[in-house]
Amino acid sequence: MxxxxxxxxxxxxxxxxxxxxxxxxxxxxxxxxxxxxxxxxxxxxxxxxxxxxxxxxAARMSEKTLHVGFLAAAANEATPEIVAEFARRRPGWKTRMRQADWGDPSAGLAQGLVEAAILRLPVPDAVGLHIRELFSEPRWVILSAAHRLTGRDRIAASTVAWRVGEDADPAVRDFVSCCVDVIAKN
Known part of the structure; x- marks a missing residue:
């Protein structure tokens, strides 16, 4: 055989x-x-x-279903409000949330499993992804007393906020806009 x-x-x-x-x-x-x-x-x-x-x-978009990947605690309590705002702006659309584990920092976006994602930065290998920073949280670092940065009150981390690409589907741009608007008012 x-x-x-x-x-x-x-x-x-x-x-x-x-x-x-x-x-x-x-x-x-x-x-x-x-x-x-x-x-x-x-x-x-x-x-x-x-x-x-x-x-x-393409099939999901034609069915008016936006698949959104997310990592635990990426937007915390704002996630349901973001989804509700998207539903208000896009009547007739469905949002399917897909939780990713920490082994996939792009929450399925890099693999094409979702059209948008709510993540935690940094995302390694973000080539081809359009990232918009919604908010930042204080981070702490513990240094040895002999480290050259010891004694500074703040240590800057470089952050990059990109616009969603013009070639992105309008539903994806709307979803990112909902994320930004909800986070901004909270």
Missing amino acids: ISSAGEAIANASNAADVKLFTRSRAGMTLTAAGRALAARVPTLLSRWDIAFRKTQA
Whole structure:
């Protein structure tokens, strides 16, 4: 019985009219053609994943459903008020909240699982994300007495607040606007 992966490989080999593997009693080894294909498969799969996630996002938006990722305590008590304000501004739209664990600092945004997210900064690898800082909280640091920064009352941390990109869906821009407005009045 041939597995579906084996069948797919056999179909690809036949379609390209090339031999991708050599088989022996010791096992299978890639041919030069097989190595050329194998070198391109990770890029192909990555692009497929991006296309698939963009397709899912387009379907959600056409159904007037905004998926919002969040991390625990990212906006605390303001989250329900943000969602209510979005519902007021976008009648007929649904908001689906998706809680992410701390292992995903983008709360699903970087992977395309959600269209917007309420996060805690910093977000590593924020390339391609438009970040708008809603509020900041005091942070503390404990230094040794010999540290060069000891004795300062304040140590500045660089923060960056970006606008939501013009290419963002209007519903995403509205949701970010709701976040900013609710946090500003609290």
